[in-house]
Amino acid sequence: xxxxxxxxxxxxxxxxxxxxxxxxxxxxxxxxxxxxxxxxxxxxxxxxxxxxxxxxxxxxxxxxxxxxxxxxxxxxxxxxxxxxxxxxxxxxxxxxxxxxxxxxxxxxxxxxxxxxxxxxxxxxxxxxxxxxxxxxxxxxxxxxxxxxxxxxxxxxxxxxxxxxxxxxxxxxxxxxxxxxxxxxxxxxxxxxxxxxxxxxxxxxxxxxxxxxxxxxxxxxxxxxxxxxxxxxxxxxxxxxxxxxxxxxxxxxxxxxxxxxxxxxxxxxxxxxxxxxxxxxxxxxxxxxxxxxxx
Numbered sequence: 427x428x429x430x431x432x433x434x435x436x437x438x439x440x441x442x443x444x445x446x447x448x449x450x451x452x453x454x455x456x457x458x459x460x461x462x463x464x465x466x467x468x469x470x471x472x473x474x475x476x477x478x479x480x481x482x483x484x485x486x487x488x489x490x491x492x493x494x495x496x497x498x499x500x501x502x503x504x505x506x507x508x509x510x511x512x513x514x515x516x517x518x519x520x521x522x523x524x525x526x527x528x529x530x531x532x533x534x535x536x537x538x539x540x541x542x543x544x545x546x547x548x549x550x551x552x553x554x555x556x557x558x559x560x561x562x563x564x565x566x567x568x569x570x571x572x573x574x575x576x577x578x579x580x581x582x583x584x585x586x587x588x589x590x591x592x593x594x595x596x597x598x599x600x601x602x603x604x605x606x607x608x609x610x611x612x613x614x615x616x617x618x619x620x621x622x623x624x625x626x627x628x629x630x631x632x633x634x635x636x637x638x639x640x641x642x643x644x645x646x647x648x649x650x651x652x653x654x655x656x657x658x659x660x661x662x663x664x665x666x667x668x669x670x671x672x673x674x675x676x677x678x679x680x681x682x683x684x685x686x687x688x689x690x691x692x693x694x695x696x697x698x699x700x701x702x703x704x705x706x707x708x709x710x711x712x713x714x715x716x717x718x719x720x
Contacts, residue, residue, distance in 0.1 A: 428460065428594045431713065432613050434640070435622035436632030438603035441652040442622045444685060444695060445706075446600035447474040447560075449620070451694040452706040454559040457595035462483055462585040464579045464612040465602040466565035472555060476692035477562050479553035485565075485580045488529040491545030494519050502544060503533035505547040509572070528573045552584050558697055563588060577605030582611065605635050618713055619647040620676070630667065637673070640641035648676035648713060655680045675711035 433446040434662040443465070450461040463471035472479050490503070490512075498521055504514035511527040514520045524547055534542040550567040567574045578696030582599065589597055601612035615617060619640045623633045633649075640647050649668050654661045668675050679685075679702075688698035 428589045428597045430597045430599060430616045430619070431618045431620060432599040432601055432607060432616040432645075433620045433622060434601040434613060434636055435625070435629075436603065436605060436634075436636035437629045439628075440622045440624045440629055441679065441685075442603070443470055443474060444689070445598055445620065445622050445650060445652070445679070446598050447471055447694045448696045448706045449710065450560045450598045450701065451558055451697055452703070452710055453596045453598070458561075458593060459559070459595045460561045460563065460585060460589050460592075460594045462582060462597060462599045463562065463564040464578045464599050464608065466550060466567045466574045466581060466582055466608065467602060469564045469566050471600055471690060472553070472562060472564050473658045474689060474694060475555075475557045475560060475562060477555035477557045477564075479555040479562070479564055482552045482554050482563075482584060483650045484548050485550050485552060485574055485577050486546040488531055489524050489526075489547045490531075490533050491543045492520065492522060493541045493543060496539050496541035498539045498541070500538060502536045502538065506532045506536045508532070525570060526572055529576065542577065550574070552581050554588070559695060561588070561592065561594065566650075573607070575611050578602075578608045578611040582615075585703045586647045600702075604632075605639050610639060613645065614643055616643075616645050619645045620650055620709075620713070621647055621673075622650045622652055623664060624653045625651065625657040625664060627660075630660075630664055633664075634667075637671070648674050648709075650677040650679065650709065651675060653681040654678040656662060674712065676712035677705055679705055 455461040463469040501514040504512040511523045549571045553564045555562045563585040602608045623629045684699045688695040
Protein backbone atom coordinates (compact mmCIF):
# COMPACT_ATOMS: atom_id res chain seq x y z
CA UNK A 427 0.00 0.00 0.00
CA UNK A 428 1.39 3.40 -1.01
CA UNK A 429 2.09 5.84 1.82
CA UNK A 430 -0.65 8.47 1.75
CA UNK A 431 0.08 12.10 2.68
CA UNK A 432 -2.77 14.61 2.77
CA UNK A 433 -2.07 18.32 2.30
CA UNK A 434 -4.64 20.44 4.10
CA UNK A 435 -4.74 23.56 6.28
CA UNK A 436 -8.22 25.03 6.60
CA UNK A 437 -7.93 28.50 5.09
CA UNK A 438 -8.14 28.89 1.32
CA UNK A 439 -5.23 30.47 -0.50
CA UNK A 440 -2.46 29.36 1.85
CA UNK A 441 -0.70 27.42 -0.92
CA UNK A 442 -1.96 23.86 -0.44
CA UNK A 443 -1.94 23.03 -4.16
CA UNK A 444 1.51 24.59 -4.60
CA UNK A 445 2.85 22.49 -1.73
CA UNK A 446 1.07 19.30 -2.88
CA UNK A 447 2.43 19.58 -6.42
CA UNK A 448 5.93 20.39 -5.19
CA UNK A 449 5.98 17.48 -2.74
CA UNK A 450 4.71 15.14 -5.45
CA UNK A 451 7.41 16.35 -7.85
CA UNK A 452 10.13 15.87 -5.23
CA UNK A 453 8.84 12.40 -4.34
CA UNK A 454 8.64 11.41 -8.01
CA UNK A 455 12.43 11.64 -8.27
CA UNK A 456 12.80 8.49 -6.18
CA UNK A 457 9.33 6.91 -5.95
CA UNK A 458 6.39 6.19 -8.24
CA UNK A 459 4.08 8.97 -7.10
CA UNK A 460 0.37 9.64 -7.49
CA UNK A 461 -1.09 13.11 -6.85
CA UNK A 462 -4.82 13.21 -6.09
CA UNK A 463 -6.63 16.52 -6.56
CA UNK A 464 -9.47 16.14 -4.07
CA UNK A 465 -10.47 19.81 -4.23
CA UNK A 466 -13.28 18.77 -6.55
CA UNK A 467 -15.19 22.07 -6.32
CA UNK A 468 -12.24 23.88 -7.91
CA UNK A 469 -9.45 21.51 -9.02
CA UNK A 470 -6.27 23.11 -10.35
CA UNK A 471 -3.41 20.62 -9.92
CA UNK A 472 -3.70 19.73 -13.61
CA UNK A 473 -2.98 23.39 -14.36
CA UNK A 474 0.07 23.50 -12.09
CA UNK A 475 1.39 20.34 -13.78
CA UNK A 476 0.26 21.30 -17.29
CA UNK A 477 -1.61 18.00 -17.61
CA UNK A 478 -4.12 17.28 -20.36
CA UNK A 479 -6.62 15.22 -18.41
CA UNK A 480 -8.57 12.25 -19.76
CA UNK A 481 -11.91 11.31 -18.26
CA UNK A 482 -11.92 7.98 -16.45
CA UNK A 483 -15.55 7.91 -15.36
CA UNK A 484 -18.62 9.92 -14.51
CA UNK A 485 -19.79 9.76 -10.91
CA UNK A 486 -23.49 9.24 -10.28
CA UNK A 487 -25.57 10.02 -7.21
CA UNK A 488 -28.93 8.67 -6.08
CA UNK A 489 -32.03 10.73 -6.81
CA UNK A 490 -35.60 9.56 -6.27
CA UNK A 491 -37.64 8.32 -9.21
CA UNK A 492 -41.34 8.73 -8.52
CA UNK A 493 -43.87 6.11 -9.65
CA UNK A 494 -46.93 8.33 -9.57
CA UNK A 495 -49.33 5.46 -10.22
CA UNK A 496 -48.27 4.03 -6.85
CA UNK A 497 -48.17 7.38 -5.00
CA UNK A 498 -50.86 7.96 -2.34
CA UNK A 499 -50.16 11.74 -2.10
CA UNK A 500 -49.38 11.48 1.62
CA UNK A 501 -46.58 14.08 1.52
CA UNK A 502 -44.21 12.22 3.85
CA UNK A 503 -41.38 12.42 1.32
CA UNK A 504 -41.55 16.22 1.34
CA UNK A 505 -41.70 16.35 5.14
CA UNK A 506 -38.52 14.32 5.55
CA UNK A 507 -36.48 16.12 2.84
CA UNK A 508 -34.02 18.45 4.61
CA UNK A 509 -32.96 20.03 1.31
CA UNK A 510 -36.56 20.95 0.37
CA UNK A 511 -35.99 19.18 -2.93
CA UNK A 512 -39.51 17.76 -2.82
CA UNK A 513 -42.43 20.18 -2.92
CA UNK A 514 -45.84 18.92 -1.82
CA UNK A 515 -49.29 20.48 -2.05
CA UNK A 516 -52.12 18.50 -0.38
CA UNK A 517 -54.07 16.53 -2.92
CA UNK A 518 -51.33 16.85 -5.56
CA UNK A 519 -48.44 14.63 -6.57
CA UNK A 520 -45.05 15.72 -5.17
CA UNK A 521 -42.82 17.89 -7.36
CA UNK A 522 -39.10 17.11 -7.38
CA UNK A 523 -36.15 19.56 -7.80
CA UNK A 524 -33.16 17.35 -8.74
CA UNK A 525 -30.59 20.19 -8.66
CA UNK A 526 -30.77 20.50 -4.86
CA UNK A 527 -31.02 16.79 -3.99
CA UNK A 528 -28.05 15.40 -2.02
CA UNK A 529 -28.99 11.74 -2.37
CA UNK A 530 -29.71 10.89 1.28
CA UNK A 531 -32.52 8.41 0.36
CA UNK A 532 -34.68 9.51 3.30
CA UNK A 533 -37.66 10.01 0.99
CA UNK A 534 -37.41 6.44 -0.26
CA UNK A 535 -37.14 5.14 3.31
CA UNK A 536 -40.33 6.86 4.54
CA UNK A 537 -42.55 6.30 1.50
CA UNK A 538 -45.32 3.96 2.77
CA UNK A 539 -46.40 2.76 -0.66
CA UNK A 540 -42.96 2.11 -2.21
CA UNK A 541 -43.65 4.70 -4.89
CA UNK A 542 -40.08 6.03 -4.80
CA UNK A 543 -37.47 4.01 -6.69
CA UNK A 544 -33.74 4.51 -7.20
CA UNK A 545 -32.75 6.94 -9.94
CA UNK A 546 -29.44 8.67 -10.55
CA UNK A 547 -27.88 11.89 -11.74
CA UNK A 548 -24.34 12.83 -12.73
CA UNK A 549 -22.59 14.91 -10.06
CA UNK A 550 -19.09 15.05 -11.52
CA UNK A 551 -16.25 13.20 -13.19
CA UNK A 552 -12.86 11.69 -12.36
CA UNK A 553 -9.88 12.33 -14.63
CA UNK A 554 -6.42 10.86 -15.16
CA UNK A 555 -3.18 12.30 -16.52
CA UNK A 556 0.59 12.46 -16.16
CA UNK A 557 3.40 15.01 -16.44
CA UNK A 558 6.72 15.78 -14.69
CA UNK A 559 6.87 12.09 -13.76
CA UNK A 560 3.74 12.50 -11.62
CA UNK A 561 0.56 10.49 -12.12
CA UNK A 562 -2.50 12.66 -11.46
CA UNK A 563 -6.05 11.70 -10.53
CA UNK A 564 -8.42 14.66 -10.43
CA UNK A 565 -12.08 14.94 -9.47
CA UNK A 566 -14.30 17.74 -10.73
CA UNK A 567 -17.79 18.53 -9.47
CA UNK A 568 -20.49 19.31 -12.01
CA UNK A 569 -21.34 23.02 -11.94
CA UNK A 570 -24.31 23.72 -9.68
CA UNK A 571 -24.17 20.51 -7.64
CA UNK A 572 -24.60 21.29 -3.93
CA UNK A 573 -22.51 18.57 -2.25
CA UNK A 574 -19.00 17.36 -3.15
CA UNK A 575 -18.10 14.90 -0.37
CA UNK A 576 -19.39 11.88 -2.28
CA UNK A 577 -17.29 12.82 -5.32
CA UNK A 578 -14.17 13.18 -3.13
CA UNK A 579 -14.74 9.67 -1.74
CA UNK A 580 -15.09 8.25 -5.26
CA UNK A 581 -12.04 10.18 -6.53
CA UNK A 582 -9.88 8.74 -3.76
CA UNK A 583 -11.35 5.26 -4.32
CA UNK A 584 -10.38 5.44 -8.00
CA UNK A 585 -6.94 6.77 -7.06
CA UNK A 586 -6.35 3.85 -4.67
CA UNK A 587 -7.21 1.35 -7.41
CA UNK A 588 -4.84 3.10 -9.83
CA UNK A 589 -2.12 3.19 -7.16
CA UNK A 590 -2.48 -0.55 -6.62
CA UNK A 591 -2.59 -1.41 -10.35
CA UNK A 592 0.39 0.79 -11.22
CA UNK A 593 2.31 -0.14 -8.06
CA UNK A 594 2.60 3.40 -6.82
CA UNK A 595 4.87 3.92 -3.82
CA UNK A 596 3.51 7.26 -2.60
CA UNK A 597 0.25 9.18 -2.79
CA UNK A 598 -0.24 12.91 -2.14
CA UNK A 599 -3.82 14.09 -1.60
CA UNK A 600 -4.51 17.79 -2.16
CA UNK A 601 -7.58 18.61 -0.08
CA UNK A 602 -10.08 21.43 -0.36
CA UNK A 603 -10.16 24.39 2.01
CA UNK A 604 -12.26 24.33 5.18
CA UNK A 605 -13.23 21.47 7.50
CA UNK A 606 -16.40 20.16 5.82
CA UNK A 607 -17.26 16.76 4.36
CA UNK A 608 -14.88 17.03 1.36
CA UNK A 609 -11.92 17.74 3.67
CA UNK A 610 -12.91 15.00 6.12
CA UNK A 611 -13.11 12.54 3.20
CA UNK A 612 -9.62 13.64 2.09
CA UNK A 613 -8.04 13.30 5.54
CA UNK A 614 -9.60 9.98 6.59
CA UNK A 615 -7.29 7.04 5.90
CA UNK A 616 -4.12 9.11 5.47
CA UNK A 617 -0.77 8.15 7.00
CA UNK A 618 0.42 11.72 7.52
CA UNK A 619 -1.06 15.23 7.29
CA UNK A 620 0.77 18.33 6.13
CA UNK A 621 -1.05 21.41 7.42
CA UNK A 622 -0.19 24.45 5.31
CA UNK A 623 -0.67 27.86 6.89
CA UNK A 624 0.50 31.47 6.53
CA UNK A 625 1.26 34.26 9.03
CA UNK A 626 -2.21 35.77 9.39
CA UNK A 627 -4.94 35.64 12.09
CA UNK A 628 -7.50 33.96 9.81
CA UNK A 629 -5.01 31.28 8.73
CA UNK A 630 -4.12 30.48 12.35
CA UNK A 631 -7.80 30.33 13.32
CA UNK A 632 -8.64 27.96 10.47
CA UNK A 633 -5.53 25.90 11.20
CA UNK A 634 -6.73 25.29 14.75
CA UNK A 635 -10.04 24.00 13.42
CA UNK A 636 -8.59 21.62 10.83
CA UNK A 637 -6.18 20.24 13.43
CA UNK A 638 -9.19 19.05 15.42
CA UNK A 639 -10.24 16.97 12.41
CA UNK A 640 -6.71 15.57 11.99
CA UNK A 641 -6.52 14.66 15.68
CA UNK A 642 -9.92 12.98 15.49
CA UNK A 643 -8.46 10.51 12.99
CA UNK A 644 -5.24 10.20 15.06
CA UNK A 645 -3.03 11.04 12.10
CA UNK A 646 0.55 12.31 12.61
CA UNK A 647 0.79 15.93 11.49
CA UNK A 648 3.42 18.48 10.58
CA UNK A 649 3.10 22.21 9.95
CA UNK A 650 4.33 24.02 6.86
CA UNK A 651 4.44 27.82 7.02
CA UNK A 652 4.07 29.52 3.64
CA UNK A 653 5.09 33.18 3.09
CA UNK A 654 6.82 33.00 6.47
CA UNK A 655 8.87 36.15 5.82
CA UNK A 656 5.83 38.43 5.36
CA UNK A 657 5.28 38.85 9.11
CA UNK A 658 8.02 37.67 11.43
CA UNK A 659 6.02 38.58 14.53
CA UNK A 660 2.94 36.57 13.51
CA UNK A 661 5.12 33.74 12.26
CA UNK A 662 6.52 33.53 15.80
CA UNK A 663 2.93 33.27 17.09
CA UNK A 664 2.28 30.33 14.80
CA UNK A 665 5.54 28.66 15.84
CA UNK A 666 4.66 29.20 19.51
CA UNK A 667 1.24 27.65 18.91
CA UNK A 668 2.88 24.69 17.16
CA UNK A 669 5.39 24.22 19.99
CA UNK A 670 2.67 24.40 22.67
CA UNK A 671 0.62 21.76 20.83
CA UNK A 672 3.64 19.59 20.00
CA UNK A 673 3.23 20.00 16.24
CA UNK A 674 6.56 19.97 14.40
CA UNK A 675 7.25 22.71 11.86
CA UNK A 676 8.45 20.60 8.93
CA UNK A 677 9.01 23.40 6.41
CA UNK A 678 9.04 27.13 5.76
CA UNK A 679 8.45 28.69 2.35
CA UNK A 680 9.39 32.32 1.73
CA UNK A 681 7.14 34.72 -0.13
CA UNK A 682 8.53 34.89 -3.67
CA UNK A 683 7.36 36.08 -7.05
CA UNK A 684 9.02 32.97 -8.47
CA UNK A 685 6.17 30.91 -7.04
CA UNK A 686 3.64 33.04 -8.91
CA UNK A 687 5.75 32.76 -12.06
CA UNK A 688 5.89 28.96 -11.77
CA UNK A 689 2.10 28.83 -11.62
CA UNK A 690 1.82 30.99 -14.73
CA UNK A 691 4.35 28.74 -16.49
CA UNK A 692 2.34 25.69 -15.29
CA UNK A 693 5.23 24.00 -13.49
CA UNK A 694 5.80 22.81 -9.92
CA UNK A 695 7.79 25.54 -8.19
CA UNK A 696 10.76 23.25 -7.50
CA UNK A 697 10.84 22.23 -11.17
CA UNK A 698 10.71 25.87 -12.23
CA UNK A 699 13.30 27.16 -9.75
CA UNK A 700 15.85 24.80 -8.18
CA UNK A 701 16.29 27.05 -5.13
CA UNK A 702 13.04 25.54 -3.80
CA UNK A 703 14.29 21.95 -4.13
CA UNK A 704 15.97 21.97 -0.73
CA UNK A 705 12.82 23.21 1.02
CA UNK A 706 10.67 20.35 -0.19
CA UNK A 707 13.32 17.64 0.04
CA UNK A 708 13.93 18.63 3.67
CA UNK A 709 10.18 18.62 4.28
CA UNK A 710 9.96 15.03 3.02
CA UNK A 711 12.88 14.06 5.25
CA UNK A 712 11.07 15.55 8.23
CA UNK A 713 7.88 13.69 7.31
CA UNK A 714 9.72 10.37 7.09
CA UNK A 715 11.46 10.99 10.39
CA UNK A 716 8.33 12.07 12.25
CA UNK A 717 6.22 9.28 10.77
CA UNK A 718 8.76 6.68 11.91
CA UNK A 719 8.94 8.21 15.39
CA UNK A 720 5.17 8.20 15.82
